[in-house]
Amino acid sequence: MAFQIEPTSRCQLKCIMCPRTAFLNEWESGDMPLSLYRKVSEYFDRVENVHLQGWGEPLLHKDLFNMIRIAKEKECNVSLTTNGMLLNPEISERLIKEGVSIIALSLAGATKMTHEKIRKGSNFDCLIDNIKALHDLKQKTKSKSPKITGSFLMTEKNIEELPAIVDLAKDIGINELVATNLDYTPTQMQYDLKAFSCNGVHGNYQKFVQDAVEKAKKEKIPLRVYPLEMEDVVMCEMNPLKIVFVSHDGCVSPCVYLNMTKRGLLQRVFCGSSSEIQKVCFGKVGEHDFMDIWEKSDYRDFREKYHARLNAAGNLYRHIGVDVTSMETLKETEKTIEEALMKNPVPEACETCYKAYGI
Numbered sequence: 001m002a003f004q005i006e007p008t009s010r011c012q013l014k015c016i017m018c019p020r021t022a023f024l025n026e027w028e029s030g031d032m033p034l035s036l037y038r039k040v041s042e043y044f045d046r047v048e049n050v051h052l053q054g055w056g057e058p059l060l061h062k063d064l065f066n067m068i069r070i071a072k073e074k075e076c077n078v079s080l081t082t083n084g085m086l087l088n089p090e091i092s093e094r095l096i097k098e099g100v101s102i103i104a105l106s107l108a109g110a111t112k113m114t115h116e117k118i119r120k121g122s123n124f125d126c127l128i129d130n131i132k133a134l135h136d137l138k139q140k141t142k143s144k145s146p147k148i149t150g151s152f153l154m155t156e157k158n159i160e161e162l163p164a165i166v167d168l169a170k171d172i173g174i175n176e177l178v179a180t181n182l183d184y185t186p187t188q189m190q191y192d193l194k195a196f197s198c199n200g201v202h203g204n205y206q207k208f209v210q211d212a213v214e215k216a217k218k219e220k221i222p223l224r225v226y227p228l229e230m231e232d233v234v235m236c237e238m239n240p241l242k243i244v245f246v247s248h249d250g251c252v253s254p255c256v257y258l259n260m261t262k263r264g265l266l267q268r269v270f271c272g273s274s275s276e277i278q279k280v281c282f283g284k285v286g287e288h289d290f291m292d293i294w295e296k297s298d299y300r301d302f303r304e305k306y307h308a309r310l311n312a313a314g315n316l317y318r319h320i321g322v323d324v325t326s327m328e329t330l331k332e333t334e335k336t337i338e339e340a341l342m343k344n345p346v347p348e349a350c351e352t353c354y355k356a357y358g359i
Contacts, residue, residue: 001048010030017118030261034063034066049079052068053080060086078098079100079101105151106119108155131172134146151180159208159209162211190269235309252281280349312344
């Protein structure tokens with residue numbers, strides 16, 4: 001089990017793909033009070049991992065190090081994602097000292113021009129210097145943690161720089177790379193930015209990925225690239241059976257994509273069509289005990305949808321076995337599983353979310 005907790009929904013950047021930028025006039029910025037965090041932490045003995053990040057920049061929170069310390073006292077692994085602008089040597093030294101397991105740093109390009117066009121307000125040179133300084137401090141203190149992860153968001157504006165990101169990662173001390181997709185597209189503008197496809201991968205994009213994979217293998221840098229084409233998957237990567245998201249105001253949700261602190265409905269453009277959903281919040285910590293929220297009937301019903309998909313797929317795999325001896329048999333197997341998943345759909349709120357399709 002894991003908690004993803006949003007220390008703050010504030011951020012000093014205005015990245016062109018971020019919902020905060022798209023919903024600027026409707027966005028409600030705020031910080032999680034430490035007292036509220038402590039209420040959530042009462043259940044940290046039930047989880048292994050605590051990830052401190054939501055829709056904002058966690059290093060802006062004045063009590064972030066207290067939050068880290070509380071989670072570590074409960075013997076949890078602690079990770080966070082940051083835009084890196086505040087990651088000066090003093091902050092890096094404290095993060096190492098506190099025993100943070102993973103720091104993911106957001107990159108939008110291998111060049112200053114590309115990165116800063118996408119991550120408005122970011123300073124590429126400062127980011128690179130901060131990553132190098134973190135790496136050097138780890139070397140100086142002989143610390144294996146935190147693992148430095150480079151998170152590269154693939155868009156149509158920067159995917160050609162993916163192979164160059166591998167070279168950059170090696171030069172500045174990044175331990176592993178993850179190439180992610182623009183998996184929440186609130187408006188047509190963000191939708192047009194995406195690199196992945198609802199039906200058919202762009203040939204050049206696939207070549208950029210392959211070149212990056214080959215380069216990473218040669219340089220011995222672990223690289224994970226998310227798929228560039230949608231497919232129905234049994235379980236969303238955000239796995240609501242094992243992961244809980246708590247926003248800065250205490251709202252308990254299955255994931256960050258169903259819960260952002262904006263007024264009104266959540267807008268999405270999904271495969272060219274606009275849609276709106278209600279924010280999914282099963283209750284607020286502070287007003288209710290966390291376990292009472294977890295056991296609410298509507299939250300159980302939500303999770304049951306995914307239990308049903310797991311059970312349906314598991315039963316089919318057991319009957320089919322692993323001996324698929326021909327391409328024809330393989331295609332028949334895939335069709336059977338696809339039909340089973342169609343009979344056990346994801347919750348309605350997830351139907352227009354790319355994470356439910358492997359993206």
